[in-house]
Amino acid sequence: MIDFKHVALSVSSPGEIRNFYTDILGMKQIRSFILNQDLAEQIFGIKSEIPAYLLHKDNLYLEVFILSQNKEKSINHICFSIKNREELIHNVRAKGYECIRIKRETNDLVFIKDKSGNIFEIKKE
Numbered sequence: 001m002i003d004f005k006h007v008a009l010s011v012s013s014p015g016e017i018r019n020f021y022t023d024i025l026g027m028k029q030i031r032s033f034i035l036n037q038d039l040a041e042q043i044f045g046i047k048s049e050i051p052a053y054l055l056h057k058d059n060l061y062l063e064v065f066i067l068s069q070n071k072e073k074s075i076n077h078i079c080f081s082i083k084n085r086e087e088l089i090h091n092v093r094a095k096g097y098e099c100i101r102i103k104r105e106t107n108d109l110v111f112i113k114d115k116s117g118n119i120f121e122i123k124k125e
Contacts, residue, residue: 011116
């Protein structure tokens with residue numbers, strides 16, 4: 001049996017930790033740390049120290065790395081469900097974050113993005 005531990009993402013600004021992950025998603029910061037240059041190069045091919053934060057909510061842990069480099073487009077995303085999806089959508093838009101809503105006959109598809117382009121699919125509980 002596989003026991004998943006965390007998902008890792010990168011953002012371009014440390015302000016995203018509070019502005020998006022804490023204020024909007026309601027995650028709590030467990031700790032911050034620096035991935036040293038040797039490990040960063042060995043693992044990711046990046047020749048510099050990388051600041052990182054471990055965040056938690058419910059059963060999900062995120063490691064969020066601060067990288068100023070632009071990311072290429074991808075289809076990577078995290079999906080979660082929430083009871084009051086409409087309230088979350090309102091908060092996302094009020095704070096200037098992108099919300100994509102695709103109307104469908106059965107259930108609308110809703111995706112939100114942080115300022116670094118990480119995508120979250122939001123389902124209704």
